[in-house]
Amino acid sequence: MTRLIHLLLLTLLSMAAAGPALAAAEAGSFEITLPPGSQVVVLAICIVYFVAILLFGMVFGRYTKDTNDFFYSSQKFPWWLITASMVATGIGSYSFLKYAQAGFNHGLGSTMTYLNDWFVMPFFMFGWLPIIYFSRVRSIPEYFERRFNWVVRYLSVVVILGYMLYYIGYNLFTIGVAIEGITGIGIWTSVLVCTLIIGVYVTVGGQTAVIFTDLVQGIMLYLAGAVVLIGGMIWLGGPGEFWGWLPPEFRQPFTPINLDPNLGTANTFWGEGIAGSIAFTFLNQGFIMRYLAAKSVNEGRKAALANVVFLLPLSAVVVSCAGWVGRAMVTKGATEGLIPFELADTYHTFTTVVWTVMHQNIYVFGFIMAALLAALMSTVDTLINACAAVGVNDLYRRFVKEERSERHYLTAARWISAGATGIGLLLVWLFTTMQADLFNLHYKGIMVIIPAMVTVIFMGAFWPRFNTPAAITAMVGGSAINLLSLKFPQWITPLSDFVLASPPAGIDPNYSLFRGLFGVVVTAAIGIMVTFLTPRPAVEKVTGLTVFSLGEAMAKFKGSLPNFTRGRRVISTSLGLAVDEAAAGRIRLPQQVMEELAVREGDLVYVADSRRWLGGVRSVQVPAGPAASGAAILLDAATLDKGSLQVGHAVRAEKIF
Amino acid sequence: MSAVGTRRPLTVALSALAVILALWGLPRLLMAWLGIDGHWTPYLYQYAMGGIVFVVGLGVILASGACDFKRPGDRMWFGVLVFGYLWYAALHGLFTWLAFAVPFHGE
Numbered sequence: 001m002t003r004l005i006h007l008l009l010l011t012l013l014s015m016a017a018a019g020p021a022l023a024a025a026e027a028g029s030f031e032i033t034l035p036p037g038s039q040v041v042v043l044a045i046c047i048v049y050f051v052a053i054l055l056f057g058m059v060f061g062r063y064t065k066d067t068n069d070f071f072y073s074s075q076k077f078p079w080w081l082i083t084a085s086m087v088a089t090g091i092g093s094y095s096f097l098k099y100a101q102a103g104f105n106h107g108l109g110s111t112m113t114y115l116n117d118w119f120v121m122p123f124f125m126f127g128w129l130p131i132i133y134f135s136r137v138r139s140i141p142e143y144f145e146r147r148f149n150w151v152v153r154y155l156s157v158v159v160i161l162g163y164m165l166y167y168i169g170y171n172l173f174t175i176g177v178a179i180e181g182i183t184g185i186g187i188w189t190s191v192l193v194c195t196l197i198i199g200v201y202v203t204v205g206g207q208t209a210v211i212f213t214d215l216v217q218g219i220m221l222y223l224a225g226a227v228v229l230i231g232g233m234i235w236l237g238g239p240g241e242f243w244g245w246l247p248p249e250f251r252q253p254f255t256p257i258n259l260d261p262n263l264g265t266a267n268t269f270w271g272e273g274i275a276g277s278i279a280f281t282f283l284n285q286g287f288i289m290r291y292l293a294a295k296s297v298n299e300g301r302k303a304a305l306a307n308v309v310f311l312l313p314l315s316a317v318v319v320s321c322a323g324w325v326g327r328a329m330v331t332k333g334a335t336e337g338l339i340p341f342e343l344a345d346t347y348h349t350f351t352t353v354v355w356t357v358m359h360q361n362i363y364v365f366g367f368i369m370a371a372l373l374a375a376l377m378s379t380v381d382t383l384i385n386a387c388a389a390v391g392v393n394d395l396y397r398r399f400v401k402e403e404r405s406e407r408h409y410l411t412a413a414r415w416i417s418a419g420a421t422g423i424g425l426l427l428v429w430l431f432t433t434m435q436a437d438l439f440n441l442h443y444k445g446i447m448v449i450i451p452a453m454v455t456v457i458f459m460g461a462f463w464p465r466f467n468t469p470a471a472i473t474a475m476v477g478g479s480a481i482n483l484l485s486l487k488f489p490q491w492i493t494p495l496s497d498f499v500l501a502s503p504p505a506g507i508d509p510n511y512s513l514f515r516g517l518f519g520v521v522v523t524a525a526i527g528i529m530v531t532f533l534t535p536r537p538a539v540e541k542v543t544g545l546t547v548f549s550l551g552e553a554m555a556k557f558k559g560s561l562p563n564f565t566r567g568r569r570v571i572s573t574s575l576g577l578a579v580d581e582a583a584a585g586r587i588r589l590p591q592q593v594m595e596e597l598a599v600r601e602g603d604l605v606y607v608a609d610s611r612r613w614l615g616g617v618r619s620v621q622v623p624a625g626p627a628a629s630g631a632a633i634l635l636d637a638a639t640l641d642k643g644s645l646q647v648g649h650a651v652r653a654e655k656i657f
Numbered sequence: 658m659s660a661v662g663t664r665r666p667l668t669v670a671l672s673a674l675a676v677i678l679a680l681w682g683l684p685r686l687l688m689a690w691l692g693i694d695g696h697w698t699p700y701l702y703q704y705a706m707g708g709i710v711f712v713v714g715l716g717v718i719l720a721s722g723a724c725d726f727k728r729p730g731d732r733m734w735f736g737v738l739v740f741g742y743l744w745y746a747a748l749h750g751l752f753t754w755l756a757f758a759v760p761f762h763g764e
Contacts, residue, residue: 305737
């Protein structure tokens with residue numbers, strides 16, 4: 001606790017250090033001209049928000065008892081909490097800036113990357129999600145080792161860690177740039193403060209803190225988007241006026257199929273919608289950990305459904321709407337001979353439009369800026385926790401300290417979280433030295449690194465015949481050829497011509513997105529070829545790890561054959577919990593409850609505090625023992641403590657399967 | 658230890674060939690029919706190409722037994738998958754239509 005207080009004090013001191021930088025700010029460096037003294041108001045709002053989130057996140061540290069809690073929250077959360085927390089994770093600090101800019105330049109076409117994920121959902125909901133859930137893998141590299149061998153595992157560790165650390169640095173840098181542009185505070189000061197706060201609550205609270213703070217931050221982000229959209233519509237005279245002043249080509253939800261080299265429908269679909277969506281749903285350790293925190297596979301499916309069908313469209317509106325409003329304002333202004341705002345660089349579309357539609361109200365502007373910080377924190381906290389998961393499970397347990405206590409690994413996880421935060425901070429220095437356009441650099445990196453891994457994981461999960469030599473050759477060969485395509489972009493032309501039907505003469509296709517598809521195709525071709533030239537894998541090696549053996553995976557997860565007999569889904573009972581050491585790691589339900597749920601001995605049961613608003617933070621998944629003779633529900637003290645459940649409190653019970 | 662077998666290799670090969678042909682032929686048909694800058698060309702491109710990927714996904718989960726209609730809930734989740742596709746197709750279709758159905762105030 002003393003250590004935490006020290007960290008908190010250090011944070012506040014860092015914030016105080018921002019003062020001189022603020023005073024030194026020059027009005028000329030801002031894209032918008034804030035009235036004198038107003039930066040202090042913005043800063044104060046952000047500080048209040050920072051401290052509130054820090055304290056809120058730290059509260060959940062007490063629910064973390066072992067590494068399973070720290071990374072996966074012991075598979076106990078309901079779908080709505082998982083979904084809500086994913087909202088904030090999916091919106092990074094740069095999203096508002098990037099998509100507002102795209103919305104201003106391309107209209108509703110800016111939403112394309114958010115709204116093309118559904119096509120891969122059959123593979124995810126019925127394939128990848130149950131595979132990783134039932135096989136109890138703790139990280140993506142661990143799946144690679146079990147499905148193939150240690151070589152594939154460590155190839156993937158290098159790629160995944162590099163990708164996530166790069167992403168942490170990138171997010172921190174973009175927030176630094178945004179804060180500098182608005183308040184004049186130097187990049188290093190703002191990045192240092194942000195890093196410290198995120199580092200503290202992730203290091204202390206782990207996944208539970210991440211999920212709960214992201215829930216709050218997601219609400220904050222949506223509120224900010226609503227304020228901008230409604231404010232913009234009021235400025236323009238209502239929703240009808242907004243739509244009326246938006247030029248028709250900007251109202252279309254797609255850009256022209258291949259006339260735009262940066263954001264054409266065809267290359268966005270193949271690069272982002274297919275390769276990118278598979279990477280996002282199959283490979284993003286942060287998202288995978290969210291799904292693994294769900295209390296069952298069905299809850300994970302519900303979370304995916306709610307996220308992709310309802311919340312991603314909302315998120316697309318939230319991050320893009322400033323750009324659409326700005327475009328409608330400019331069109332209206334041009335017709336009526338007014339200039340609503342000066343926009344020297346469309347990178348600042350978001351802040352400029354917000355400032356204008358809010359009629360220079362500094363308090364609302366401060367709130368919106370706090371939302372920008374929320375976007376940063378909610379993305380980076382997930383990545384830090386994911387880095388710690390890979391660090392502990394794939395490196396520390398294997399190479400540093402084997403066979404230690406859970407307490408030992410929990411401490412190691414916290415140190416690795418702190419280390420990942422520090423490395424992210426160091427990477428900011430790298431970005432400050434770069435002269436290239438970061439947006440393009442970012443996409444270029446993703447489309448070079450990810451495709452080979454995405455393809456290997458996909459083939460591993462959906463093709464039992466795919467074997468270890470093929471996985472190694474495909475991953476190394478696919479990555480190498482994809483990397484070489486940077487030097488020889490003409491290699492991609494036959495493929496883009498094949499699926500695009502040749503762009504018109506004079507159009508120079510930008511290959512950054514098509515490179516994703518190229519990498520997938522090349523890796524798959526190598527993988528298929530080597531698979532057929534080498535021996536088939538043993539059945540035992542792949543059982544439970546491909547879509548063709550999910551029944552076995554479920555049985556292994558449960559420890560006995562699944563019981564699909566239908567019973568009542570959930571029992572809310574007024575029965576309290578009682579401690580009985582004879583339960584010995586099992587739950588003993590009264591006979592009547594067992595019959596209503598159709599639970600047999602050995603079935604997995606989820607028991608949670610009856611107060612639903614707790615979001616499952618007081619709950620546990622435990623196998624059923626023999627029926628209890630009395631009216632109480634019996635657990636041993638260790639299980640009760642693991643679920644943070646309270647004796648005497650009413651609970652609800654549910655059969656998992 | 659027994660080795661993994663191959664299920665219905667001819668069906669798999671023929672399905673793959675059909676998918677490759679569709680991926681090559683559909684964009685060309687669309688371009689010839691609506692033109693490269695037609696209002697509905699990008700919409701139909703995404704839902705035709707995406708539809709192929711989606712149907713292959715449904716085929717794989719049914720053929721593998723990962724989705725088994727005899728298991729409680731699987732039929733419902735299969736319906737949810739189809740609903741999701743139709744939901745997005747309807748949403749995008751509505752906005753593509755609205756883009757040109759509402760008069761533009763400017764010049």
